[in-house]
Amino acid sequence: MNNKTKRLFKTNRSLLKDVSETSQKEMTDLICYLSGANISEYDQELVLQDILDMVLSAQNRGECIQTILGEDFKQFCDEVIANLPPKTIQQKVIDILDIFCHSIAVLSMIFLVVSDDIISRVLAYIQGKPSDLHVSITTGTFLSMIVIPIFAVWIVNWVMKNSFHTEERKNKMWKGCITGLCCMIAFLLIQTYGKAIVFTLHIYSILIIVVILYLAHKVLQRL
Amino acid sequence: MIPSQMLKGTLEGCILKVISFKETYGYEISENLKEYGFSNISEGTIYPLLLRLERNGLIIATYKESPVGPKRKYFTISTQGLIELHAFYDSWNELSVAIIKLFQTGGERHEQ
Numbered sequence: 001m002n003n004k005t006k007r008l009f010k011t012n013r014s015l016l017k018d019v020s021e022t023s024q025k026e027m028t029d030l031i032c033y034l035s036g037a038n039i040s041e042y043d044q045e046l047v048l049q050d051i052l053d054m055v056l057s058a059q060n061r062g063e064c065i066q067t068i069l070g071e072d073f074k075q076f077c078d079e080v081i082a083n084l085p086p087k088t089i090q091q092k093v094i095d096i097l098d099i100f101c102h103s104i105a106v107l108s109m110i111f112l113v114v115s116d117d118i119i120s121r122v123l124a125y126i127q128g129k130p131s132d133l134h135v136s137i138t139t140g141t142f143l144s145m146i147v148i149p150i151f152a153v154w155i156v157n158w159v160m161k162n163s164f165h166t167e168e169r170k171n172k173m174w175k176g177c178i179t180g181l182c183c184m185i186a187f188l189l190i191q192t193y194g195k196a197i198v199f200t201l202h203i204y205s206i207l208i209i210v211v212i213l214y215l216a217h218k219v220l221q222r223l
Numbered sequence: 224m225i226p227s228q229m230l231k232g233t234l235e236g237c238i239l240k241v242i243s244f245k246e247t248y249g250y251e252i253s254e255n256l257k258e259y260g261f262s263n264i265s266e267g268t269i270y271p272l273l274l275r276l277e278r279n280g281l282i283i284a285t286y287k288e289s290p291v292g293p294k295r296k297y298f299t300i301s302t303q304g305l306i307e308l309h310a311f312y313d314s315w316n317e318l319s320v321a322i323i324k325l326f327q328t329g330g331e332r333h334e335q
Contacts, residue, residue, distance in 0.1 A: 052293045070265060076271070078268050080274060083272075
């Protein structure tokens with residue numbers, strides 16, 4: 001999120017607190033749905049600013065959110081999104097790279113911390129005792145690094161696109177459950193059969209990679 | 224009450240006309256339309272149309288401070304918007320003449 005978008009984001013989140021409790025759920029669903037739309041983050045916040053102006057003005061007049069936006073919020077959002085420019089290919093590439101860098105950096109740290117006796121090996125190294133600081137990267141670890149971010153992005157997108165409580169979402173719930181079950185089975189299989197070591201890396205190399213990926217994420221986030 | 228299907232295609236032209244009077248914003252546009260007989264045109268109906276008009280360069284939007292908190296979007300008509308408004312009114316006149324002619328004299332030809 002660049003600075004211009006960040007400022008608007010902060011202003012909007014502060015103004016959201018002024019929305020009445022009866023309209024908070026609708027506003028939350030609206031924000032969630034807009035977040036999953038194929039429009040830039042800045043356009044999302046601009047639309048939210050406009051909607052907040054409409055909702056808070058209506059509140060002052062004693063009108064409810066349904067009076068100004070209608071009963072079908074999904075239809076309203078779809079019409080708004082259809083009249084905004086879609087994300088450019090450049091923006092989509094930046095988003096994908098950002099997710100990739102951030103998730104791999106975080107997952108790498110997690111795998112490092114949970115890998116075999118790494119903490120005791122590091123402590124032994126600090127105490128001057130002979131210690132092997134190489135970490136084995138198995139096929140399971142490798143596949144998990146790919147599958148986990150994809151699955152996480154899929155879940156978040158599904159939640160955002162189905163944020164309005166409609167009959168369609170109820171019917172999709174069973175599909176979501178089956179997909180979740182398949183992913184669990186996939187992870188179990190990966191962990192059970194993915195024990196072959198692909199290569200080993202020194203802990204310093206992993207930490208350097210994590211730092212580089214995290215810094216790349218911070219740079220991409222501001223674009 | 225005018226059916227929504229009948230309003231589609233004409234509401235944008237009507238919104239352009241209201242904006243051509245003076246700089247205005249969403250709620251004011253819906254109130255103005257009500258005064259002319261357009262009932263139940265909410266801000267939520269107008270807002271996507273305003274986005275489309277802005278995207279097509281027919282209206283210009285500026286943000287100004289508002290009394291309630293968030294900045295409010297005000298609209299003025301552009302030169303392109305004025306051209307489009309005249310074109311809309313010409314098309315509307317052509318359509319309304321044809322409809323009136325059909326309803327008032329259409330049966331006579333068939334009776335003959």
